[in-house]
Amino acid sequence: SYVLTQPPSVSVAPGQTARITCGGNNIGSKSVHWYQQKPGQAPVLVVYDNSDRPSGIPERFSGSNSGNTATLTISRVEAGDEADYYCQVWDSSSDHRVFGGGTKLTVL
Amino acid sequence: EVQLVQSGAEVKKPGESLKISCKGSGYSFTSYWIGWVRQMPGKGLEWMGIIYPGDSDARYSPSFEGQVTISADKSISTAYLQWSSLKASDTAMYYCVRQKGTYFDYWGQGTLVTVSS
DSSP, X not given: OOOOBOOSEEEEOTTSOEEEEEEOTTGXXXXXXXXXXXXXXXXXXXXBTTTBOOTTSOTTXXXXXXXXXXXXXXXXXXXXXXXXXXXXXXXXXXXXXXXXXXXXXXXX | OOEEEEXXXXXXXXXXXXXXXXXXXXXXGGGSEEEEEEEOTTOOEEEEEEEETTTTEEEEOTTTBTTBEEEEEGGGXXXXXXXXXXXGGGOEEEEEEEEETTEEEEEOOOEEEEEOO
């Protein structure tokens, strides 16, 4: 089955840029989606189809995808961005939906 | 407004059966896949399976095939996740999700299932 690999944690100072990666075999050929989950809350979609943002999501959130790595970039990080972030793809060969293991973003 | 409203928290004993629900509103329930996602305490998200309420076509993750049953009643816009014999390891938060394209655009509030003797 298809495997997505994320770093367990990323730390960044307020106002700086956070980059959270999601690795997978030829992931650049897939559409990657990203979710934010704050403690005690349900996840929220923040980026879909590699780089599109749902309405209401700040422009500070952006995504890219190429080769074997997809990246969620959060610019001008705020304390309120502290959360767990998960990447997700649809593996067409198995028709399974797959999540990465998640990355905890800490704002220093 | 699209909403997925899940049934309340459950406390069960090992070996008991359980069926939790997810009611959709604000959209055409039969036109979108509805999935279930498990989150064990302190752990990440796991995709369990998905159903198309229009024809009840269901697909399962290999990790959950045979362990749970996903169903839907389109007459009342509700999807279900059920167990015939719970185990302590089923203790988790369960989310229902609406799938649009290949992503999950709406999530339910979650149902906490606790299995303990």
